[in-house]
């Protein structure tokens with residue numbers, strides 16, 4: 273993360289010529305963060321070309337204790353590290369894993385080795401990691417250590433507009449992969465690593481949750497392979513359906529978020545498939561989303577204040593009611609979090625997410641819309657909850673998307689989703705709903721979307737007790753939808769909102785889109 277006027281120096285190369293000679297082994301440290309792989313890895317490539325390498329991963333309390341993160345994330349990370357370690361057996365090495373602060377970790381290494389360089393990818397993370405990076409930067413200076421940071425994808429630090437941004441994206445995605453040549457001479461070996469203090473990780477992190485995808489570079493390749501073999505052919509048909517999207521979408525989001533595969537590796541792999549019969553449409557659809565991946569992260573990189581305030585600053589003045597439809601904000605938030613809204617598709621989506629860590633785009637957008645539009649709960653009260661549930665939590669996508677779906681950008685179409693319509697359109701036979709809400713499984717499919725409409729006779733027939741088997745709707749969506757639309761449209765028309773819209777377009781929108789947008793303020797970004 274960077275702010276425009278307080279950004280971290282990208283490629284700090286300081287001289288070590290005035291350092292005292294040392295009898296400690298000289299090492300380059302590669303600090304793995306959200307780039308948990310050994311292929312297409314620029315920092316690793318630079319490091320191994322310049323000397324002996326020590327791979328490090330730091331489980332930092334500042335993230336472990338952060339409510340955006342959950343046990344599911346640390347399990348995925350640990351699985352990814354184990355996968356790398358399996359691959360490093362041939363090199364007689366392994367990753368040095370530290371549980372604690374980054375600077376403590378580097379001090380331990382510096383105590384036993386002579387760190388000649390620190391290599392990592394730039395991180396577009398939460399404010400806490402930005403501040404940590406500033407501290408590490410200062411530490412490197414005191415130790416006279418080079419810290420070389422490589423770009424992540426096509427996200428550019430310190431960028432103030434989108435001039436040439438698309439061109440850069442294409443150039444980077446089409447350029448050669450960084451494939452470090454690894455051998456037994458590349459890394460610090462097991463024996464040398466033994467001098468470093470060992471961390472004990474919580475037992476729960478080693479447990480496997482069968483409902484979640486498993487982390488690791490080799491798993492990413494398997495999932496990609498299965499998508500390109502057959503799963504992906506119906507990508508564009510199924511992308512918005514909660515059940516079939518689980519098979520037809522790439523499902524690579526956690527692997528991209530934790531860096532088990534690079535965006536460039538994925539982009540190049542899918543392009544090969546494009547010329548085969550029947551694959552053009554799905555591949556084009558997927559490729560455009562890979563573009564969005566960087567586009568959203570770039571937004572967050574360029575305006576990290578989005579973590580706590582609306583990107584459109586006029587919406588700081590948008591007030592959410594304490595009581596809405598007779599319900600306090602705590603009650604509204606709690607019923608949403610615990611899948612007790614009484615709207616089957618909303619509740620099934622939340623339960624599915626809790627259990628599996630995954631939900632397709634449309635259902636994510638609907639969950640946000642239900643909370644922020646129908647329940648009029650401030651987006652900031654729900655954003656962390658979903659982050660912790662998404663196995664693929666990526667701050668740079670999550671925050672801009674959450675704000676966009678909640679309608680506080682002032683530049684996007686306001687989409688107030690009707691969960692019943694979504695249910696009828698995207699889960700017509702109620703397969704997804706019945707899977708996650710088994711208490712509705714005896715109902716005929718046409719009744720599963722609106723169980724509150726059951727007649728007393730149908731209640732008896734299907735052994736269903738209204739408000740007992742399943743809660744009644746907590747609000748009337750016809751009423752709440754209208755209130756939300758009036759409020760949001762009214763706000764979007766305000767001069768301060770429009771002025772901010774102009775600033776946002778200049779900063780975050782690509783040129784072609786910006787021209788279109790200036791003609792029609794309702795175009796989607």
Ligand SMILES: Cc1cc2nc3c(=O)[nH]c(=O)nc-3n(C[C@H](O)[C@H](O)[C@H](O)COP(=O)(O)OP(=O)(O)OC[C@H]3O[C@@H](n4cnc5c(N)ncnc54)[C@H](O)[C@@H]3O)c2cc1C
Pocket residue numbers: 511521522523524525526528529558561562564565566568631632633634636637640662664665666667669670671673674677
């Ligand atoms: C409120 C909200 C929060 C979100 N938070 C995250 C998040 O934390 N991490 C995350 O990876 N995605 C997030 N998304 C975007 C999107 O829902 C997921 O990327 C997608 O559902 C992941 O499934 P997939 O890998 O099968 O996607 P595919 O459709 O197969 O797409 C492939 C990749 O493209 C990227 N991508 C796809 N859709 C989008 C999009 N709309 N915006 C940006 N990039 C996209 C992702 O990296 C994804 O893995 C969020 C969406 C919403 C509405």
